[in-house]
Amino acid sequence: MSVTDEKKSLRRELIQRRRCIPDDVRASADDRVFERLLPLLEGCSSVFTYVSTEIEVDTRRLMRWCFEHGKTVAVPVSGDSELTFYPVRSFDELSVGRFNIPEPTCRTSQAVPDKDSLCIVPALCCDRSGLRLGYGRGYYDRFLAGFPGRSVIICYSDFVMKVPAEPHDRRADLVVTD
Numbered sequence: 001m002s003v004t005d006e007k008k009s010l011r012r013e014l015i016q017r018r019r020c021i022p023d024d025v026r027a028s029a030d031d032r033v034f035e036r037l038l039p040l041l042e043g044c045s046s047v048f049t050y051v052s053t054e055i056e057v058d059t060r061r062l063m064r065w066c067f068e069h070g071k072t073v074a075v076p077v078s079g080d081s082e083l084t085f086y087p088v089r090s091f092d093e094l095s096v097g098r099f100n101i102p103e104p105t106c107r108t109s110q111a112v113p114d115k116d117s118l119c120i121v122p123a124l125c126c127d128r129s130g131l132r133l134g135y136g137r138g139y140y141d142r143f144l145a146g147f148p149g150r151s152v153i154i155c156y157s158d159f160v161m162k163v164p165a166e167p168h169d170r171r172a173d174l175v176v177t178d
Contacts, residue, residue, distance in 0.1 A: 003164050003165070003166050006164045007133060007136065007164050008136070010124075010125070010133060010164065011124055011133065011135065011136060014124040014159065015055060015124065017158075017159075018055040018056075018156075018159075019055055021055075021156070028178075029057070029156050029157075029178035030061065030178075033058075033156075033177065033178050034061050034062060034065075036176050036178075037062060037152070037154065037176050038065075040118055040152060040174070041062060041065060041066065041069075041071065041118070042069075043116075044071065044116055044117060044118040044149070044150075045071070045072065045114060045117055046071060046073070046074060046111065046113065046114070046117045046118070046149075047063075047066050047073050047074070047117070047118050047119075047120065048074045048076075048085050048111065048113055048117060048118070048119040048120065048147075048149075049062065049063060049073065049074070049075065049119070049120035050075070050076060050120065050122050051063070051075055051094060051101060051102040051103075052122075053100075053101065057154040057155060057156060059120060062120070067090060072087055073087065073088055073089075074086060074087050074088070074111030074113075075088050075094065075103065075104050076103070076143075077097060077098075077103045077104060077107065078097070078098045078099060078101070078103070078137075078139060081138075081139075081142070082139065082142055082143065083139045083140070083142075083143045084110055085110065085111040085113075086104040086106065086107050086109070086111055087104075087109070087111045088104050088106075093105055093106060113147055113148055113149050114148060114149065115148050115149055116149060117147070117148065117149030117150075118149055118150055118151075118152060119143070119144065119147050119149060119150070119151040119152070119172075120152060120154060121134075121140050121144070121151050121152065121153045121154075121172045122134060122135070122140070122154075123154075123155045123159075125160065125161050125163060126153045126155045126159070126163060127160065127161065127162060127163045127175075128160065129171060130151075130153060130173060130174065130175055131163045131165055131169060131171050132155075132163060132169075132171075132172060133163050138168065140170070141169060141170045144170045144172070145170060150173045150174065151173045151174070152172055152173065152174040152175070152176055154176050155175065155176075155177055156177065157177040157178050160177060
């Protein structure tokens with residue numbers, strides 16, 4: 001089986017496993033991830049983050065914290081092959097977009113990351129070295145190639161495992177789990 005086929009098969013399996021996580025277990029794990037992520041949030045100038053779906057580690061809490069503490073929050077719009085991040089000041093500035101994921105409604109001024117920016121990276125699974133399995137479109141691999149700040153994967157600890165990799169796969173700087 002090729003690495004590409006192995007990744008496709010693993011994605012299907014992981015998505016199904018995530019759907020089976022009980023709500024109380026998920027909520028408790030989300031709380032622990034947020035608490036461990038908090039020092040990184042406190043030390044950054046801006047946060048570039050996706051808006052989580054029901055099977056992902058919750059990013060809405062970290063976004064709410066950033067809104068309340070005056071941090072710039074940037075959320076991506078998925079293009080054909082790249083992500084473009086735009087600043088948002090509240091959840092009211094989001095609407096359902098491509099892939100049924102909330103995206104910024106105002107797209108007049110792109111968010112520009114700096115060395116003190118933090119990028120929250122989605123992962124279906126990851127290893128401790130920062131290698132991850134995403135959803136297979138390569139958006140974050142391309143985005144992280146030019147990101148000047150720190151990148152962090154947030155992932156449930158039950159999904160930390162050996163990750164099949166290809167040469168184009170980028171590692172995140174840090175991994176935060178429950």
